Amino acid sequence: MKGQKGFTLIELMIVVAIIGVLSAFAVPAYQNYTKRAHASEMLSATAAFKTAVGICLLDGKSDCSSGNGGVPAQQQFQKSATDDFTIDSTVAQATLGASTGTVVATAVAKGSLPVGATVVLTPTLSTNGVVWETTCTGNGNTDWCPAS
Numbered sequence: 001m002k003g004q005k006g007f008t009l010i011e012l013m014i015v016v017a018i019i020g021v022l023s024a025f026a027v028p029a030y031q032n033y034t035k036r037a038h039a040s041e042m043l044s045a046t047a048a049f050k051t052a053v054g055i056c057l058l059d060g061k062s063d064c065s066s067g068n069g070g071v072p073a074q075q076q077f078q079k080s081a082t083d084d085f086t087i088d089s090t091v092a093q094a095t096l097g098a099s100t101g102t103v104v105a106t107a108v109a110k111g112s113l114p115v116g117a118t119v120v121l122t123p124t125l126s127t128n129g130v131v132w133e134t135t136c137t138g139n140g141n142t143d144w145c146p147a148s
Contacts, residue, residue, distance in 0.1 A: 034112045035144030038090045039136065042105040042119045043146055045091040053101035053123055054130040107138075114138040119145070 090113070093106045100122070107117040117138035124131045136145030 031112060032143060036146065038107065038113050039117075039119060039144050039146050041090040042107060043121075043134070046094050046103045046105050046119075046121060049094060049096050049103040050121065050123075050132065053096070053103065057101065057123060057125045057130050113144065114140055117144075 090108055091105050092108045095104045095106075096102070097104065102123070103121040105119045105121075107113040107119075115138075118136065120135045120137070122133045122135070124133065134146055136142040138144075
């Protein structure tokens with residue numbers, strides 16, 4: 001008998017089974033990763049609000065809503081072709097809360113984030129400056145919420 005050439009059916013089935021098990025873990029991990037990446041983009045879109053509210057709070061003003069401090073006069077930046085403020089493809093709208101300076105970013109209804117997903121940033125003045133607490137809401141779990 002000559003030496004065996006190629007792979008047996010059992011060897012090929014074992015390889016397919018291993019690939020199947022690995023992909024069962026990899027696909028959900030990748031989906032969670034993309035959700036977190038989109039949520040981080042939402043945080044980046046709120047940078048203008050965070051800067052303005054931070055300056056207002058550090059100036060010692062108690063009401064950092066529009067017109068009372070360093071916050072932009074336009075309280076709501078909404079995505080449209082005519083806006084000067086450019087929001088990326090993840091954020092549909094970013095708004096500034098009333099006197100608290102809370103910043104709310106709402107996700108676009110497409111992509112990997114759940115429909116109605118929002119990231120809420122609440123400022124607190126501390127001895128080290130302004131600390132932002134991040135909370136997330138959306139349909140289902142919020143495992144995609146950024147830690148900071």
